[in-house]
Amino acid sequence: MAAWSLFVVDEEAEFTIDLTSDVFDPYLYVVGPGIATMLRNRGADDYAVTNDDGGEGLNSALCFEPPRPAEYLVEYPAEYRVVVSALNAEVGEYRLRVRSGCRTRVDPEGNEDVTFDLWAVPVTDTIRRGVIEQGEFRSIGTWDEAGGPVESWVLPVMGGERLAIEMRSAEFHPHLTVVSRSGFYAREAGDVLGREGRNMRVTREVSNNDGDGLAWDSRVCLVTEASEEYRVVASSYRRGVGRYGLLVAEDPDGTLCGQANMSTDRYFELLEELPTETRSIRLGESVEGVLGLGDAKDPVSGDPIQAWAVDRIVEDEWVTVEVNSDAFTPTIDIASDDVEELTGQSSLCRARAQFRMRGSGSVKALVSAQSEGEVGAFTLVATQGAGAEVLLDPCETTDGLEIGYEVEGRLTAVRDKAAWTIAAAAGDTLIFQAGSEEFDTRLEVTGPGGLLIGDDDGGGGTNSRIEMVIPRDGEYRVAVRAYGVTTGLFHLSVIRRR
Template identity: 25%
Template sequence: MLKMFARAAGVLLGTAGLALMLGVSPVAAQERLAIGGSVAGDLVDGDSTLSSGEYVDVYTFEGRAGQQVTVSMTSGDVDAYVMLRGPAGFAEENDDRDAGLTDAQVSVRLPANGTYRIQATTYQPGETGRYRIAVVEGGASTTAQGGGAVTVGAPNRGQLLDGDGRLPAGEYVDRWILNGTPGQAYVAQLNTGDFDAYLFVRGEGLEADNDDDTSGRGSTNSRLEFVMPEDGQVVLSATSYRGEETGAYTLMVDEAGTQTASVGTPVSGGRLRLGQVVNGDLAEGDSTLRSGEYTQVFTLSGSAGDQIDLQMVSANFDPYLFITGPDDFSAANDDDPSGENGVNSRLIVTLPSDGDYQVYATSYAPGESGDFRLTANRASGSAIAQAETALASRVPAFETGIDMNGSLADGDQALPDGEYADRYTFQGRAGERIALTVESGQFDTYLFVRGPGGFSSDNDDGPDGTNSRIDAVLPADGEYTVTVTSYGPGETGRYRFVAGPSLGTPRQAGVQGGTRVFAVMVGISDYGGTGDLAYTADDALKLAEALRREGVLNPASITLTDADATVDGVREAFAEVAAQAGPNDIFLFFYSGHGAQHPGSFNPNEPDSRYETIALRDGEITDTEMAELFGTLDTRLAMIVLDSCFSGGFARNVVSRPGVIGLFSSEEDLTSQVAGKFEAGGYLAHFLRTGLSGEANMDGDDMITAGELTTYLRRKFAAEVSDVGAETIDGQRSYQNLVVDRGGVQVDDVVIRIAAR
């Protein structure tokens, strides 16, 4: 959903003042409908329009929480498009009811009591003609398969198809209702070989999401564990990682700890037992890892302390073996560490807990296929000793360290996107503080490290621009793999790599902790009934709660949402909070809502002759006015975070003095989308909150630096937003990109001290 007054947001254009200023038509009249009724309508020249030119009629009806409703729009004259909006930021829309047809249909279970708004419009601007809108109680009559009541302990099969309901970001979705025992723990797994699965659960006081399993080479299936809330009902949404993905899937739900129909049962492979030899075949049509390798998945039941010897042998491809399980357990092996088994794979592991483990039989490189043999046995004492000896002789320890020169060159192993990579493996100990640096004058370095328990840390730019540095506290004993690579594909050249224990005092140890964040947080979902957005007011409220929970939010901070977020209200809040923030403090201005762009006279700060604004309830604040507000600050550090369309245009105005960081959800000429998948008003808002809540604390020292925060945000945008569409105000299409402007703030400058973990 675009965070501007645009058709893609599924809303009509703003307040009357904003509508006139942006050159759009006035708000459409609304006609009431009763559930079970229908009405004929006519889209004609002179009707109200969405900003991209489609005519629109608006209807409302009253619904109740949990009610299943189907809204259909049929027409022989136009390609129908129907959008449904309601309380608590509810949003659904549909273009084609069935593949190849031009009718539209939305079938949903309503989340709350209240008034729901139907917008009857067209797929293309300027289409006119007659149509009929019908609202009925119950599910849709459609070719889409999936959704309904969950059967616990048995496969619930469905399909994502054209014609299914969609999330605001465009992914097809089937919703399943699970009625269960309050307080009971459940496990849900979404399995498919047709698309990259995404599963989320919502209930009273419950929200949880999962994309892939916890392994660094994890499958594209999804798995969630949750506790049933007090009302005994949750909604499980089966969807995909990207828009337009379709295919068959199986949803397995079981009570945690039961064995009736294990939710760990993979799409292919079956159950693996100790002493068993499995002859398998990797082939086209098997499930694949995200990086393209075919895989077969086997379920192995084990107990805490079991020592297991897994071996995978093939004469047709280079085997790769890994295992995941309870307590975020994961281990992987490319080649037998003893060196006696060539390129075949062998894993000797000690299981941490009782439960089901998933054993992935796959290949080292994408697309490899052929016969293989997989065995699972209890590990003998000699095998364990041999593995430990081989590992100790092969892998240096971080405390020993390394200082060496290397080079990236044609012919090196390459990452999936084409970057050459060198890998180094170390032994680490829980609690050990390490420092890793890569320096090069010939290419832009990129450094990342992976280890036990899903440990992961990345860095692009270190203190010297194109060099990289990682400071980390290791979470567990075990083997860690460090990858030296480049920021862009195909880069080559020499580098110096230094790894070892971190010495000296943690950076900026003198930065004071406590309630040092003085914040003005603004979020607007309710624009008076027109131009409304989903979740954006919650962005401000959730950020305030997260900072308060971390013990960093000063009580002088102010949160403004919806009707309170006026131009004067924001200016007064800014002045009030800024006056109380001193030279040891950080000032944060956060905004989630609509943004706009307007033509203006040329000046050096606006080379495109356009200026950008944030749209408040009764008017706008421009980028120039925001710069004037920031000019009144006297703080150690200041941050402006805008999650709105065209927000990147604020960078050159506001980030013009020392000590200011700017984070913007999109470039200055592009729109931003609502992050419906995360039930957030924007991707930047969501990841800022999770980052400042501790996820950006990459080195575990409880100080989040500018480098850690921006690296975390860039990584999250690369993973979650790289294929999210955006467009210019003239309708040119592109993709949403994060804009970071650190100005004079260094990567090692501390943003906040969070509560000690």
């Protein structure tokens, strides 16, 4: 094992680190300030950025993006350690190179990026329905952009089929991708969707790593739209090798798949068919509703969804529809062929859609929850015209606070910030203090003229404290947030220094 120092001066820098050897299988990792915290926040229980075979063959290559100082409290310039090691206790000469910029895969000459096209993967064979097709990854063959083995199979389909495609292996961790020329519908959490909306995401690839109920095996569920030849691309997580099986099964009643991916057009056809029952809202109205488990189901996710008719829309006029909830993180979708433009914004407890129509009449506004299983009460508001370009975060409680008093509050998964307003006079010296036994508090004070002051741990431990001289008369706003874990009780006080 050998360690090299990498001094990072620019916090925005990115590096490609290559480790090659002709005599042993190299293993590369990077350690240093902020890395362990960054990896934990990304869901990885590790202390180092690592790579085994990300380069050509058994060589190692990784993209190193140093932790950002604002998120991980790293001060630059900073020193990181690039550690060289070998698998299987091997020894010998090696070459280590660090270059600016990130390249996920390097060509044999070592300089240019290689783009990886799934359609270019050589075809192994055509998959037969209901038959377990056998494949095998070996140490030689076609490799994907992560340095792992990959094989492609042809799957002919007809329109209107509902299929479950599975990849299983007892020897490595399989990863399955289905590629279509026409593309599949896919939705990001919190998106506002529309056939012509900016936030709609259409991808030509649908992937799965660990299928529901399959442990580490993979499953992709599809609803086909037309006759076409898909590519079923088999690969392995962390570059494993060994034998695997592929199975394509018809799943007309959804027994195998709780949800399926489908084309954008078909998805919106199903959304437009959702019944509004007696639910309607006119422009200028605000109505109360409850999203429940007994409501209609989203055609893709299977989660509860409610359709509301938005009436009295005038051609080519902007309309804003908002949904607010303290019970769940809401999404708002607009389903109509006549939408000319659509934009959307969202936060933890609020979602907004703004759109223009080609004609007059009504559209369907679809209320659902961002996370699986969430239900509860909500408020729906429809107004004529476009709202503010920036959606101010409403996930907070705001009340008046008097100098000399202390208040208590609670942050929840939906209400991630609590705020109070306070009247202050120029020249006063005020001390704001926030603390909690359940989370690390962060305190913010804003005021006239764009004033913003923040503090994390100025109150000792994980508590917060701000002492300031009020620059001008006016209304100030003090807010409590959490750093990291976002739930729990807290206390806030404001006193005047005599």
